[in-house]
Amino acid sequence: SASHEPSEDGAEGEENEKVTVEVDVDTTYPDNAWEERYKKEFPNARVLKPKALLADSSRNKNIIRFVCMSDTHGRVENGNFAARVPDGDVLLHAGDFTMYSDIEEYIAFNKFLEKLPHKVKVAIPGNHELDLDPRGLGRNHRKLRSYLGLPPEVKSLVPQALILVDDMVEICGVKIYGLPWLPQYGLFGFGLSRGDQLLRRYNLCPARVDILLSHGPALGFGDFILRRKHVGCVELLNSVTKRIKPKYVVSGHIHEGYGIYTDGDADVHQLRHVHLQLQARAGPRRV
Numbered sequence: 001s002a003s004h005e006p007s008e009d010g011a012e013g014e015e016n017e018k019v020t021v022e023v024d025v026d027t028t029y030p031d032n033a034w035e036e037r038y039k040k041e042f043p044n045a046r047v048l049k050p051k052a053l054l055a056d057s058s059r060n061k062n063i064i065r066f067v068c069m070s071d072t073h074g075r076v077e078n079g080n081f082a083a084r085v086p087d088g089d090v091l092l093h094a095g096d097f098t099m100y101s102d103i104e105e106y107i108a109f110n111k112f113l114e115k116l117p118h119k120v121k122v123a124i125p126g127n128h129e130l131d132l133d134p135r136g137l138g139r140n141h142r143k144l145r146s147y148l149g150l151p152p153e154v155k156s157l158v159p160q161a162l163i164l165v166d167d168m169v170e171i172c173g174v175k176i177y178g179l180p181w182l183p184q185y186g187l188f189g190f191g192l193s194r195g196d197q198l199l200r201r202y203n204l205c206p207a208r209v210d211i212l213l214s215h216g217p218a219l220g221f222g223d224f225i226l227r228r229k230h231v232g233c234v235e236l237l238n239s240v241t242k243r244i245k246p247k248y249v250v251s252g253h254i255h256e257g258y259g260i261y262t263d264g265d266a267d268v269h270q271l272r273h274v275h276l277q278l279q280a281r282a283g284p285r286r287v
Contacts, residue, residue, distance in 0.1 A: 019243040021202070024234040027195040031229040034220045038237065042220065044264025064172055066211075067118065070094035070252025071126065077108040082115035090171055091118040093161070094252040095126025095180055095215035101189070106157040113160035120171055123161040124178040126215040126253060127188035129154075132180075134165060164213065166204050177209040177246075182216025182253060183233055190215065194233065202239040212246040215253050222257035 026033035039045075065088035073096055076082070085091075091113075098105035113121050125132040131154040155163040162169055164178020181201040184191035192198045205212065216233055217223040218240055223232030231254065240249060241263075 019207075021199060021235065021238045021243055023195045023199055024238060027234050030194075030219050030223070030231055030234055033234050034230040034232075038220055038234075042263050045220065045262065046264060047222075047259040047261045049259040064089050064174060066090045066092055068092045068094065068250050070215075070250075071096040071255060073097070073099045073128065074105050074108065077112040082112060085116055088118050089120070090174075091116060091121040092176070092211070092213055092250055093121070093123035094213055094250050095124045096128045096252060097123065097126070098128050101128060101130040101132075103154075103157065106154060110158045110160050113158070121161040122164060122169060122171075122176055122178070122213065123158070124164050124213050124215055125180045125190060127182060127185050127190055129180075130189035132163070132165065133189035166201065168206070168209065174211065175209045176211045176213055177205050179205060179212060179214040182214075183231070195235065198233060199235045199239070202235060202244075205239070205244055207244055208246070209244060210247050212240065212244060212249045214249060214251045217251040217254055217257060218249065221249070221261040221263075222251060222259060223254050224257055225254060226256055 024033060026037070065086075067086050067088035067090070069085075069091070070093060072093070097109045164176070165180055166178070168175055168177045170176070179201070180190045181192055181198060182190060183194050183198065192201065214236065216236065218237040219232035219234045220230060220237060221232065223230050225231055240246065
């Protein structure tokens with residue numbers, strides 16, 4: 001669980017908004033950028049990869065407990081998996097709750113959320129939620145949806161969750177911003193070219209949000225793939241550390257990158273990268 005006390009950071013937030021983040025010279029070579037430059041900037045970065053983090057039975061009424069998951073890909077809707085999700089106040093899902101973006105998957109995910117006791121559920125789409133891409137990809141094209149007899153908006157199939165796309169919600173003073181965009185990955189949804197296209201989306205996020213809910217990870221934090229290279233976004237890392245400065249970053253996408261990451265300098269950046277992959281055979285993980 002994570003406790004939150006609203007801070008008086010209005011002036012600092014205004015200063016952060018004035019910070020300009022430029023496209024990095026190595027934006028298309030993230031592994032080189034990390035190994036040759038950025039790793040030196042975070043010498044104390046570390047990661048915790050627990051097998052499971054289960055909620056304590058004791059609860060403090062002054063603490064808001066967030067339970068985080070990501071990339072469930074339709075694997076948790078059947079059986080009694082809902083009973084294994086830790087109790088909490090707010091559930092955060094960092095995207096890819098479907099595999100094929102089928103209508104049945106959205107309906108099943110909503111039924112899964114109905115079983116959970118959390119008072120508020122917040123989710124963002126991932127690259128697999130092609131039909132939630134606002135650019136009209138897949139079946140999200142309005143004329144096609146009308147022809148198929150589908151709802152005007154796919155997210156209406158998941159009324160149990162607040163689905164954020166370039167949008168923010170405030171819960172008990174905690175500001176959560178939803179950022180589904182990530183470096184282009186095949187023909188999936190929410191993909192943009194590295195550099196200026198992604199940076200424009202990141203610039204929509206106001207400074208000093210408390211939680212940045214991003215499907216894709218920032219460079220160096222939960223982005224190391226099995227082919228032994230870093231694939232995270234350089235512009236997201238720079239936006240997070242130089243301008244947005246959230247207290248937490250919750251992300252997914254890179255399955256093997258699960259864990260709880262810190263830059264080792266929380267007093268400066270107030271930053272934690274929580275990269276969560278919830279597998280149906282493993283226990284849920286929370287922060």
